[in-house]
Amino acid sequence: MEVARFWRTRHQRYQLVGEVCPHCGTKIFPPRDVCPACEGEAKTPFTFSGRGEVYSFTTIHSAPAGFEKYVPYVVALVRLEEGPLVTAQLTDVEEKDVYIGMPVEMVTRVLREDGERGVIVYGYKFRPRLLQPEPQPQRELEAAAMA
Protein backbone atom coordinates (compact mmCIF):
# COMPACT_ATOMS: atom_id res chain seq x y z
CA MET A 1 0.00 0.00 0.00
CA GLU A 2 0.97 3.61 -0.60
CA VAL A 3 3.97 2.61 -2.72
CA ALA A 4 2.79 4.87 -5.55
CA ARG A 5 2.59 7.85 -3.21
CA PHE A 6 6.04 7.19 -1.76
CA TRP A 7 7.42 6.96 -5.28
CA ARG A 8 5.64 10.09 -6.53
CA THR A 9 6.98 12.24 -3.70
CA ARG A 10 10.56 10.88 -3.65
CA HIS A 11 12.24 14.02 -4.99
CA GLN A 12 10.69 16.31 -2.41
CA ARG A 13 11.41 13.82 0.39
CA TYR A 14 15.02 12.97 -0.55
CA GLN A 15 16.24 16.33 -1.77
CA LEU A 16 13.73 19.03 -0.75
CA VAL A 17 12.76 19.69 -4.34
CA GLY A 18 9.91 22.22 -4.43
CA GLU A 19 9.00 24.87 -6.94
CA VAL A 20 9.73 28.49 -7.75
CA CYS A 21 7.02 30.79 -9.09
CA PRO A 22 8.08 32.15 -12.50
CA HIS A 23 5.84 35.18 -11.97
CA CYS A 24 6.78 36.50 -8.53
CA GLY A 25 9.81 34.39 -7.52
CA THR A 26 8.20 32.86 -4.43
CA LYS A 27 9.78 29.56 -3.41
CA ILE A 28 7.21 26.85 -2.76
CA PHE A 29 7.40 23.72 -0.59
CA PRO A 30 5.87 21.20 -0.78
CA PRO A 31 5.31 21.54 -4.53
CA ARG A 32 1.69 22.37 -5.40
CA ASP A 33 1.92 23.85 -8.94
CA VAL A 34 0.09 27.04 -7.91
CA CYS A 35 1.86 29.96 -6.24
CA PRO A 36 0.37 30.67 -2.81
CA ALA A 37 1.51 34.32 -3.11
CA CYS A 38 0.32 35.38 -6.58
CA GLU A 39 -1.91 32.41 -7.49
CA GLY A 40 -0.08 32.01 -10.81
CA GLU A 41 0.90 28.64 -12.24
CA ALA A 42 4.22 27.55 -10.72
CA LYS A 43 5.72 24.29 -11.98
CA THR A 44 9.41 25.15 -12.17
CA PRO A 45 11.37 22.74 -9.94
CA PHE A 46 13.58 24.32 -7.29
CA THR A 47 15.96 22.48 -4.96
CA PHE A 48 16.11 24.09 -1.54
CA SER A 49 19.45 24.55 0.23
CA GLY A 50 18.21 22.52 3.21
CA ARG A 51 19.27 25.22 5.65
CA GLY A 52 16.78 26.79 8.00
CA GLU A 53 15.93 27.64 11.60
CA VAL A 54 13.58 26.11 14.13
CA TYR A 55 10.44 28.24 14.15
CA SER A 56 8.67 26.17 16.79
CA PHE A 57 8.80 22.61 18.10
CA THR A 58 7.11 20.00 20.26
CA THR A 59 7.92 16.56 21.60
CA ILE A 60 5.87 13.53 20.58
CA HIS A 61 5.35 10.95 23.34
CA SER A 62 2.31 9.21 21.86
CA ALA A 63 3.20 8.48 18.27
CA PRO A 64 1.04 7.61 15.28
CA ALA A 65 1.34 4.14 13.74
CA GLY A 66 4.76 3.50 12.24
CA PHE A 67 6.60 6.00 14.44
CA GLU A 68 6.33 4.22 17.81
CA LYS A 69 9.93 3.11 17.93
CA TYR A 70 11.23 6.68 17.80
CA VAL A 71 9.32 7.92 20.89
CA PRO A 72 10.06 10.41 22.35
CA TYR A 73 11.01 12.51 19.33
CA VAL A 74 10.95 16.18 18.45
CA VAL A 75 8.86 17.56 15.59
CA ALA A 76 9.57 21.09 14.48
CA LEU A 77 8.33 23.77 12.18
CA VAL A 78 11.44 24.76 10.27
CA ARG A 79 11.64 28.08 8.46
CA LEU A 80 13.74 27.39 5.38
CA GLU A 81 16.25 30.04 4.28
CA GLU A 82 14.25 30.50 1.10
CA GLY A 83 11.01 31.20 2.99
CA PRO A 84 8.66 28.20 3.32
CA LEU A 85 7.75 26.68 6.67
CA VAL A 86 8.22 22.89 6.75
CA THR A 87 7.06 20.36 9.34
CA ALA A 88 9.66 17.69 10.03
CA GLN A 89 11.29 15.55 12.70
CA LEU A 90 14.51 16.73 14.26
CA THR A 91 17.24 14.12 14.55
CA ASP A 92 20.68 13.76 16.16
CA VAL A 93 19.61 16.12 18.95
CA GLU A 94 18.17 15.87 22.47
CA GLU A 95 14.95 17.72 23.24
CA LYS A 96 16.66 19.76 25.97
CA ASP A 97 19.08 21.21 23.42
CA VAL A 98 16.43 22.42 20.95
CA TYR A 99 15.50 26.10 20.93
CA ILE A 100 13.54 28.47 18.74
CA GLY A 101 15.91 29.98 16.19
CA MET A 102 18.27 26.98 16.25
CA PRO A 103 20.11 26.71 12.90
CA VAL A 104 19.36 23.35 11.30
CA GLU A 105 20.11 21.51 8.06
CA MET A 106 18.26 18.87 6.10
CA VAL A 107 19.34 15.24 6.24
CA THR A 108 17.77 12.21 4.58
CA ARG A 109 16.87 9.52 7.08
CA VAL A 110 14.48 6.62 7.55
CA LEU A 111 11.03 8.09 8.19
CA ARG A 112 9.28 4.80 8.80
CA GLU A 113 8.93 1.27 7.54
CA ASP A 114 5.79 -0.17 6.05
CA GLY A 115 5.95 -3.15 8.40
CA GLU A 116 8.60 -5.89 8.34
CA ARG A 117 7.82 -6.79 4.73
CA GLY A 118 6.96 -3.42 3.23
CA VAL A 119 9.05 -0.61 1.78
CA ILE A 120 11.37 1.58 3.83
CA VAL A 121 10.34 5.21 3.52
CA TYR A 122 13.23 7.68 3.46
CA GLY A 123 12.78 11.41 3.71
CA TYR A 124 13.91 14.71 5.11
CA LYS A 125 14.56 15.45 8.74
CA PHE A 126 16.59 18.29 10.21
CA ARG A 127 19.57 18.23 12.56
CA PRO A 128 21.65 20.97 14.20
CA ARG A 129 24.01 22.31 11.53
CA LEU A 130 27.38 20.55 11.58
CA LEU A 131 29.05 23.69 10.26
CA GLN A 132 27.99 26.86 11.99
CA PRO A 133 26.82 29.70 9.70
CA GLU A 134 29.78 31.63 8.29
CA PRO A 135 30.21 35.05 9.89
CA GLN A 136 29.21 37.82 7.53
CA PRO A 137 32.10 39.68 5.92
CA GLN A 138 33.01 42.89 7.75
CA ARG A 139 32.00 45.09 4.82
CA GLU A 140 28.47 43.71 4.80
CA LEU A 141 28.15 44.23 8.56
CA GLU A 142 29.33 47.81 8.18
CA ALA A 143 26.91 48.39 5.30
CA ALA A 144 24.09 46.99 7.43
CA ALA A 145 25.05 49.29 10.30
CA MET A 146 25.08 52.29 7.98
CA ALA A 147 21.65 51.50 6.52
Add this chain to the structure above:
Amino acid sequence: MCMSQEQHTAQARISQTILGNIWENLMRPKASVGIVGYGAYIPRYRLVTQEISEVWSGGNVVPPVREKAVPGLDEDVATMSLEAARNAVRRAEQVCASFTPQRLGAVWVGSESHPYAVKPTGTIVAEALGATPYTQAADWQFACKAGTEAMQAAIGFVSSGMAPFALVIGADSAQGRPGDALEYTAGAGAAALIFGAADEALVEIEGSVSYVTDTPDFWRRPHERFPEHAGRFTGEPAYFHHITCAVQALMRELQLAPQDFAFAVFHQPNVKFPLKVGADLGFKREQILPGLLVNEIGNAYAGSSLLGLTAVLDIAQPGQRILMASFGSGAGSDAFCLRVRRAAPHAGVWTTRQYVQRRVPVSYAQYSRLKGNYVMS
Protein backbone atom coordinates in the same frame (compact mmCIF):
# COMPACT_ATOMS: atom_id res chain seq x y z
CA MET B 1 54.60 20.63 -6.30
CA CYS B 2 57.78 19.66 -4.52
CA MET B 3 59.06 16.08 -4.61
CA SER B 4 61.93 14.76 -2.57
CA GLN B 5 64.78 12.83 -4.21
CA GLU B 6 63.27 9.57 -2.99
CA GLN B 7 59.91 10.50 -4.52
CA HIS B 8 61.64 11.35 -7.84
CA THR B 9 63.40 8.03 -7.82
CA ALA B 10 60.23 6.13 -7.01
CA GLN B 11 58.35 8.02 -9.74
CA ALA B 12 61.04 7.17 -12.27
CA ARG B 13 60.83 3.51 -11.29
CA ILE B 14 57.07 3.50 -11.79
CA SER B 15 57.33 5.18 -15.21
CA GLN B 16 59.90 2.62 -16.26
CA THR B 17 57.69 -0.21 -15.09
CA ILE B 18 54.72 1.11 -17.01
CA LEU B 19 56.70 1.75 -20.18
CA GLY B 20 58.22 -1.70 -20.01
CA ASN B 21 54.78 -3.19 -19.30
CA ILE B 22 56.38 -5.86 -17.15
CA TRP B 23 53.78 -6.33 -14.43
CA GLU B 24 51.93 -9.58 -14.04
CA ASN B 25 49.28 -8.91 -11.43
CA LEU B 26 49.08 -5.14 -11.29
CA MET B 27 45.86 -3.53 -12.48
CA ARG B 28 46.65 -0.17 -13.98
CA PRO B 29 44.33 1.67 -16.36
CA LYS B 30 45.64 2.92 -19.69
CA ALA B 31 44.17 6.39 -19.06
CA SER B 32 45.11 7.85 -15.68
CA VAL B 33 42.32 7.96 -13.13
CA GLY B 34 42.12 9.70 -9.81
CA ILE B 35 39.86 10.62 -6.93
CA VAL B 36 38.23 14.02 -7.48
CA GLY B 37 36.14 14.05 -4.31
CA TYR B 38 35.73 12.02 -1.14
CA GLY B 39 33.62 12.12 1.98
CA ALA B 40 33.16 10.34 5.28
CA TYR B 41 30.30 9.77 7.65
CA ILE B 42 30.29 8.29 11.14
CA PRO B 43 27.13 8.25 13.28
CA ARG B 44 27.39 10.13 16.55
CA TYR B 45 26.57 7.44 19.13
CA ARG B 46 29.39 5.53 20.86
CA LEU B 47 29.36 2.43 23.01
CA VAL B 48 32.34 2.02 25.31
CA THR B 49 33.13 -1.66 24.73
CA GLN B 50 34.01 -2.33 28.37
CA GLU B 51 30.20 -2.29 28.85
CA ILE B 52 29.90 -5.32 26.56
CA SER B 53 32.51 -7.09 28.65
CA GLU B 54 30.60 -6.25 31.85
CA VAL B 55 27.30 -7.53 30.42
CA TRP B 56 28.54 -10.75 28.80
CA SER B 57 31.76 -11.78 30.60
CA GLY B 58 31.59 -10.23 34.04
CA GLY B 59 34.28 -7.82 32.87
CA ASN B 60 36.78 -10.59 32.15
CA VAL B 61 37.17 -10.00 28.41
CA VAL B 62 39.64 -7.23 27.57
CA PRO B 63 37.97 -5.42 24.64
CA PRO B 64 40.00 -5.20 21.41
CA VAL B 65 38.89 -1.59 20.83
CA ARG B 66 37.97 1.17 23.27
CA GLU B 67 34.63 2.15 21.76
CA LYS B 68 32.53 1.76 18.64
CA ALA B 69 30.16 3.90 16.59
CA VAL B 70 26.46 3.03 16.70
CA PRO B 71 23.88 4.26 14.16
CA GLY B 72 20.81 6.21 15.27
CA LEU B 73 17.33 4.69 15.08
CA ASP B 74 16.70 6.36 11.72
CA GLU B 75 20.05 5.46 10.14
CA ASP B 76 20.99 2.58 7.89
CA VAL B 77 23.43 1.89 5.07
CA ALA B 78 21.40 3.98 2.62
CA THR B 79 21.32 7.09 4.84
CA MET B 80 24.98 6.79 5.93
CA SER B 81 26.05 6.23 2.32
CA LEU B 82 24.16 9.33 1.32
CA GLU B 83 25.79 11.46 4.03
CA ALA B 84 29.26 10.38 2.90
CA ALA B 85 28.32 10.81 -0.77
CA ARG B 86 27.03 14.34 -0.19
CA ASN B 87 30.36 15.22 1.43
CA ALA B 88 32.20 13.71 -1.55
CA VAL B 89 30.05 15.76 -3.94
CA ARG B 90 30.83 18.95 -1.98
CA ARG B 91 34.55 18.32 -2.34
CA ALA B 92 34.32 17.26 -6.01
CA GLU B 93 32.43 20.46 -6.85
CA GLN B 94 35.32 22.47 -5.39
CA VAL B 95 38.04 20.41 -7.05
CA CYS B 96 36.66 19.76 -10.50
CA ALA B 97 34.83 22.44 -12.51
CA SER B 98 33.17 19.94 -14.81
CA PHE B 99 31.72 17.77 -12.03
CA THR B 100 28.01 17.60 -11.35
CA PRO B 101 26.08 14.70 -9.79
CA GLN B 102 24.26 14.30 -13.13
CA ARG B 103 27.62 13.31 -14.69
CA LEU B 104 28.06 10.32 -12.36
CA GLY B 105 27.98 7.29 -14.63
CA ALA B 106 27.88 4.92 -11.66
CA VAL B 107 26.63 4.94 -8.07
CA TRP B 108 27.94 1.77 -6.47
CA VAL B 109 27.48 0.85 -2.82
CA GLY B 110 29.53 -1.90 -1.20
CA SER B 111 28.12 -3.26 2.06
CA GLU B 112 27.11 -6.37 3.97
CA SER B 113 24.13 -4.67 5.59
CA HIS B 114 22.12 -3.32 2.67
CA PRO B 115 18.64 -2.31 3.92
CA TYR B 116 16.94 -4.61 1.41
CA ALA B 117 17.84 -8.17 0.41
CA VAL B 118 16.39 -7.37 -3.02
CA LYS B 119 16.22 -3.72 -4.11
CA PRO B 120 19.35 -1.68 -4.64
CA THR B 121 20.69 0.81 -2.11
CA GLY B 122 22.39 2.46 -5.09
CA THR B 123 19.13 3.73 -6.57
CA ILE B 124 18.16 5.42 -3.29
CA VAL B 125 21.54 7.14 -3.06
CA ALA B 126 21.59 8.06 -6.76
CA GLU B 127 18.09 9.53 -6.60
CA ALA B 128 18.84 11.57 -3.49
CA LEU B 129 22.07 12.91 -5.01
CA GLY B 130 20.35 13.91 -8.23
CA ALA B 131 22.38 11.45 -10.31
CA THR B 132 19.36 9.67 -11.83
CA PRO B 133 18.14 8.57 -14.31
CA TYR B 134 21.03 7.98 -16.75
CA THR B 135 23.46 6.21 -14.43
CA GLN B 136 24.54 2.79 -13.25
CA ALA B 137 23.38 1.95 -9.75
CA ALA B 138 24.32 -1.27 -8.07
CA ASP B 139 25.12 -2.91 -4.75
CA TRP B 140 28.37 -4.78 -4.26
CA GLN B 141 29.04 -7.63 -1.90
CA PHE B 142 32.33 -9.10 -0.69
CA ALA B 143 32.20 -8.80 3.11
CA CYS B 144 34.49 -5.96 4.21
CA LYS B 145 36.06 -5.37 0.80
CA ALA B 146 32.80 -4.74 -1.05
CA GLY B 147 33.75 -1.07 -1.44
CA THR B 148 37.29 -1.57 -2.70
CA GLU B 149 36.31 -4.01 -5.43
CA ALA B 150 33.83 -1.37 -6.60
CA MET B 151 36.78 1.07 -6.62
CA GLN B 152 38.64 -1.12 -9.09
CA ALA B 153 35.55 -1.39 -11.29
CA ALA B 154 35.13 2.40 -11.15
CA ILE B 155 38.75 2.92 -12.18
CA GLY B 156 38.15 0.73 -15.23
CA PHE B 157 34.80 2.39 -15.93
CA VAL B 158 36.30 5.90 -15.96
CA SER B 159 39.58 5.05 -17.69
CA SER B 160 37.75 3.29 -20.51
CA GLY B 161 35.72 6.42 -21.16
CA MET B 162 32.42 4.73 -20.34
CA ALA B 163 31.67 7.44 -17.78
CA PRO B 164 33.28 10.77 -16.86
CA PHE B 165 32.78 10.14 -13.13
CA ALA B 166 31.89 7.19 -10.91
CA LEU B 167 30.88 7.18 -7.24
CA VAL B 168 31.95 4.33 -4.97
CA ILE B 169 30.77 3.90 -1.39
CA GLY B 170 31.79 1.47 1.31
CA ALA B 171 29.31 1.45 4.19
CA ASP B 172 28.08 -0.78 6.95
CA SER B 173 25.95 -0.93 10.00
CA ALA B 174 27.95 -3.89 11.20
CA GLN B 175 26.32 -6.91 12.76
CA GLY B 176 27.62 -8.98 15.62
CA ARG B 177 25.67 -11.41 17.78
CA PRO B 178 25.22 -10.12 21.36
CA GLY B 179 28.00 -11.53 23.50
CA ASP B 180 30.03 -12.78 20.50
CA ALA B 181 33.59 -11.59 19.91
CA LEU B 182 32.34 -9.59 16.93
CA GLU B 183 30.05 -7.48 19.10
CA TYR B 184 33.03 -5.75 20.66
CA THR B 185 34.10 -4.27 17.35
CA ALA B 186 31.08 -4.20 15.01
CA GLY B 187 30.84 -0.46 14.33
CA ALA B 188 29.26 1.74 11.68
CA GLY B 189 30.19 4.32 9.09
CA ALA B 190 30.48 5.13 5.42
CA ALA B 191 33.04 6.55 3.04
CA ALA B 192 32.51 7.74 -0.52
CA LEU B 193 35.00 8.30 -3.35
CA ILE B 194 34.32 9.98 -6.69
CA PHE B 195 36.59 8.87 -9.51
CA GLY B 196 37.41 11.00 -12.55
CA ALA B 197 40.27 11.84 -14.90
CA ALA B 198 43.56 12.16 -13.04
CA ASP B 199 44.47 15.59 -14.40
CA GLU B 200 41.73 17.18 -12.29
CA ALA B 201 42.04 14.82 -9.34
CA LEU B 202 43.19 15.18 -5.74
CA VAL B 203 44.85 11.80 -5.88
CA GLU B 204 46.02 9.65 -8.76
CA ILE B 205 45.67 5.86 -8.75
CA GLU B 206 49.07 4.38 -9.62
CA GLY B 207 47.87 0.80 -9.57
CA SER B 208 46.10 -1.89 -7.61
CA VAL B 209 46.21 -5.62 -7.02
CA SER B 210 43.46 -8.05 -6.05
CA TYR B 211 44.30 -11.29 -4.28
CA VAL B 212 41.48 -13.74 -3.54
CA THR B 213 41.11 -17.38 -2.52
CA ASP B 214 38.17 -19.46 -1.33
CA THR B 215 38.76 -19.14 2.41
CA PRO B 216 35.63 -19.38 4.59
CA ASP B 217 36.72 -17.40 7.66
CA PHE B 218 33.48 -15.45 8.16
CA TRP B 219 30.05 -15.71 6.52
CA ARG B 220 26.34 -15.07 6.89
CA ARG B 221 23.74 -17.39 5.33
CA PRO B 222 20.50 -16.02 3.81
CA HIS B 223 17.86 -14.92 6.33
CA GLU B 224 20.37 -15.10 9.19
CA ARG B 225 20.69 -11.91 11.19
CA PHE B 226 24.23 -12.31 12.50
CA PRO B 227 27.39 -13.53 10.80
CA GLU B 228 29.35 -16.61 11.87
CA HIS B 229 33.12 -16.81 11.99
CA ALA B 230 35.87 -19.36 12.34
CA GLY B 231 37.49 -17.82 15.42
CA ARG B 232 41.27 -17.74 15.23
CA PHE B 233 41.09 -18.93 11.61
CA THR B 234 40.14 -15.33 10.68
CA GLY B 235 43.73 -14.27 11.44
CA GLU B 236 46.70 -15.99 9.83
CA PRO B 237 45.15 -17.83 6.81
CA ALA B 238 42.61 -15.08 6.15
CA TYR B 239 43.45 -11.48 7.11
CA PHE B 240 47.25 -11.72 7.23
CA HIS B 241 47.78 -14.00 4.25
CA HIS B 242 45.58 -12.08 1.82
CA ILE B 243 46.69 -8.57 2.75
CA THR B 244 50.35 -9.57 2.79
CA CYS B 245 50.16 -11.21 -0.64
CA ALA B 246 48.23 -8.32 -2.19
CA VAL B 247 50.54 -5.62 -0.79
CA GLN B 248 53.73 -7.51 -1.62
CA ALA B 249 52.59 -8.02 -5.22
CA LEU B 250 51.66 -4.34 -5.50
CA MET B 251 55.00 -3.12 -4.17
CA ARG B 252 56.96 -5.67 -6.18
CA GLU B 253 55.35 -4.76 -9.49
CA LEU B 254 55.51 -1.01 -8.88
CA GLN B 255 59.08 -1.45 -7.58
CA LEU B 256 58.21 0.42 -4.41
CA ALA B 257 59.21 -0.19 -0.81
CA PRO B 258 57.45 0.74 2.46
CA GLN B 259 59.60 3.86 2.83
CA ASP B 260 58.19 5.21 -0.46
CA PHE B 261 54.81 5.66 1.24
CA ALA B 262 53.87 8.48 3.60
CA PHE B 263 50.79 6.59 4.81
CA ALA B 264 49.59 3.00 4.97
CA VAL B 265 45.94 2.13 5.58
CA PHE B 266 44.83 -1.44 6.25
CA HIS B 267 41.44 -2.97 6.96
CA GLN B 268 40.79 -2.45 10.67
CA PRO B 269 38.89 -5.27 12.42
CA ASN B 270 40.71 -4.35 15.64
CA VAL B 271 43.80 -2.34 16.65
CA LYS B 272 46.22 -5.27 16.68
CA PHE B 273 45.75 -6.70 13.16
CA PRO B 274 46.51 -3.59 11.06
CA LEU B 275 49.53 -2.71 13.21
CA LYS B 276 50.86 -6.27 12.97
CA VAL B 277 50.33 -6.72 9.22
CA GLY B 278 51.88 -3.29 8.69
CA ALA B 279 54.91 -4.17 10.79
CA ASP B 280 55.27 -7.55 9.05
CA LEU B 281 55.31 -5.75 5.70
CA GLY B 282 57.91 -3.25 6.91
CA PHE B 283 55.74 -0.21 7.67
CA LYS B 284 56.28 1.94 10.72
CA ARG B 285 53.59 2.85 13.22
CA GLU B 286 53.72 6.53 12.22
CA GLN B 287 52.74 5.55 8.65
CA ILE B 288 49.72 3.61 9.95
CA LEU B 289 48.40 5.65 12.89
CA PRO B 290 46.97 8.64 10.89
CA GLY B 291 44.49 6.30 9.16
CA LEU B 292 43.79 4.05 12.14
CA LEU B 293 40.29 4.84 13.45
CA VAL B 294 39.17 1.48 14.83
CA ASN B 295 39.88 2.24 18.49
CA GLU B 296 37.37 5.12 18.36
CA ILE B 297 34.70 3.88 15.92
CA GLY B 298 35.08 0.10 15.78
CA ASN B 299 35.12 -1.94 12.59
CA ALA B 300 32.90 -0.30 9.99
CA TYR B 301 33.20 -3.47 7.84
CA ALA B 302 32.97 -2.34 4.17
CA GLY B 303 33.53 1.23 5.37
CA SER B 304 36.61 0.40 7.42
CA SER B 305 39.63 0.76 5.12
CA LEU B 306 37.86 3.44 3.06
CA LEU B 307 37.24 5.56 6.16
CA GLY B 308 40.91 5.17 7.07
CA LEU B 309 41.78 6.39 3.57
CA THR B 310 39.56 9.48 3.94
CA ALA B 311 41.27 10.34 7.24
CA VAL B 312 44.63 10.23 5.44
CA LEU B 313 43.35 12.20 2.42
CA ASP B 314 42.31 14.95 4.86
CA ILE B 315 45.95 15.60 5.76
CA ALA B 316 48.00 14.29 2.81
CA GLN B 317 50.22 16.70 0.92
CA PRO B 318 51.07 16.84 -2.80
CA GLY B 319 53.65 14.29 -3.84
CA GLN B 320 52.98 11.92 -0.95
CA ARG B 321 52.16 8.32 -1.69
CA ILE B 322 49.45 6.31 0.11
CA LEU B 323 49.09 2.56 0.37
CA MET B 324 45.65 1.15 1.12
CA ALA B 325 44.76 -2.52 1.51
CA SER B 326 41.31 -3.82 2.28
CA PHE B 327 40.38 -7.27 3.50
CA GLY B 328 37.13 -9.04 2.79
CA SER B 329 36.27 -12.34 4.41
CA GLY B 330 35.68 -15.23 2.12
CA ALA B 331 38.45 -14.05 1.36
CA GLY B 332 40.46 -11.42 -0.44
CA SER B 333 42.37 -8.18 -0.32
CA ASP B 334 42.55 -5.24 -2.73
CA ALA B 335 45.72 -3.16 -2.42
CA PHE B 336 46.05 0.30 -3.95
CA CYS B 337 48.89 2.70 -4.54
CA LEU B 338 47.76 6.33 -4.65
CA ARG B 339 49.77 9.49 -5.15
CA VAL B 340 48.53 12.86 -3.92
CA ARG B 341 48.35 15.63 -6.50
CA ARG B 342 46.61 18.37 -4.49
CA ALA B 343 45.70 18.96 -0.85
CA ALA B 344 41.99 18.34 -0.24
CA PRO B 345 39.53 21.22 0.25
CA HIS B 346 37.52 21.24 3.47
CA ALA B 347 35.17 24.20 2.93
CA GLY B 348 31.62 23.31 3.88
CA VAL B 349 32.44 19.74 4.86
CA TRP B 350 33.65 17.92 7.96
CA THR B 351 36.93 16.02 8.05
CA THR B 352 36.86 12.37 9.06
CA ARG B 353 38.51 13.19 12.40
CA GLN B 354 35.72 15.69 13.15
CA TYR B 355 33.22 12.87 12.75
CA VAL B 356 35.40 10.62 14.94
CA GLN B 357 35.57 13.26 17.67
CA ARG B 358 31.80 13.87 17.67
CA ARG B 359 30.56 11.37 20.20
CA VAL B 360 27.45 10.82 22.29
CA PRO B 361 28.05 7.90 24.66
CA VAL B 362 25.22 5.40 25.12
CA SER B 363 24.73 2.63 27.67
CA TYR B 364 24.51 -1.04 26.66
CA ALA B 365 20.74 -0.82 27.22
CA GLN B 366 20.40 2.22 24.93
CA TYR B 367 22.68 0.57 22.37
CA SER B 368 20.48 -2.54 22.40
CA ARG B 369 17.49 -0.34 21.58
CA LEU B 370 19.35 1.47 18.77
CA LYS B 371 20.38 -1.88 17.29
CA GLY B 372 16.83 -3.25 17.49
CA ASN B 373 17.91 -6.07 19.79
CA TYR B 374 14.83 -5.93 22.02
CA VAL B 375 11.90 -8.18 21.12
CA MET B 376 8.83 -5.93 21.36
CA SER B 377 6.06 -8.46 20.72
